[in-house]
Amino acid sequence: MTARNGTSHPARALSDGTLRFLALAVLELDSQAQGLLCLEEPENGIHPERIPKILKLLQDIATDVDEAIGIDNPLRQVIINTHSPSVVMQVPDDSLLVAELKETVDSGKRFKRVSFGCLPDTWRQKEPEGVNIVPKGKLLAYLNPVVIDKSEPDSNGEVKTSQQSKVTQTKKRRVVDRNDLQPLIPGFPAELV
Numbered sequence: 001m002t003a004r005n006g007t008s009h010p011a012r013a014l015s016d017g018t019l020r021f022l023a024l025a026v027l028e029l030d031s032q033a034q035g036l037l038c039l040e041e042p043e044n045g046i047h048p049e050r051i052p053k054i055l056k057l058l059q060d061i062a063t064d065v066d067e068a069i070g071i072d073n074p075l076r077q078v079i080i081n082t083h084s085p086s087v088v089m090q091v092p093d094d095s096l097l098v099a100e101l102k103e104t105v106d107s108g109k110r111f112k113r114v115s116f117g118c119l120p121d122t123w124r125q126k127e128p129e130g131v132n133i134v135p136k137g138k139l140l141a142y143l144n145p146v147v148i149d150k151s152e153p154d155s156n157g158e159v160k161t162s163q164q165s166k167v168t169q170t171k172k173r174r175v176v177d178r179n180d181l182q183p184l185i186p187g188f189p190a191e192l193v
Contacts, residue, residue, distance in 0.1 A: 001022065005154050035077075038079045039078070042055075093119045094123055
């Protein structure tokens with residue numbers, strides 16, 4: 001890679017996130033590249049402020065369903081998986097599928113299988129009968145900051161009283177606990193600020 005100032009950098013000197021971003025940018029520009037692209041957690045190695053850019057790049061790689069297939073709109077599909085609230089919050093509802101383990105009984109044998117569901121009020125829900133609809137409430141962990149239950153055991157397996165928790169909180173503070181930073185956290189509920 002050559003920087004704007006003319007400095008050359010070998011691939012081994014670049015981060016995984018930079019290499020991933022560059023590879024995807026090349027793929028997006030290649031009108032001959034067609035087919036299916038599957039990525040596991042594309043946000044890994046990407047600075048949090050750059051996640052929207054990589055998601056936009058992935059959307060640009062995929063076929064625009066509102067345009068005719070052609071040299072400027074090759075037939076491509078992009079599938080990603082993620083556990084990142086930053087990604088889930090930025091993907092359109094009709095593009096989200098939720099994978100859940102469901103217990104099934106067949107021929108007297110119990111087993112777990114993966115079931116994919118879509119969010120309500122999307123084009124996916126309008127498909128034929130049998131579509132698994134996942135309420136948005138199932139995604140709350142991906143859409144809201146984590147609320148910590150102070151009665152849960154700590155790393156030593158001990159449950160602290162609320163008085164002990166207050167003492168612990170003053171010793172170790174997380175960014176999410178800082179009143180001065182809470183307004184800057186996207187999606188942080190105003191009633192907690």
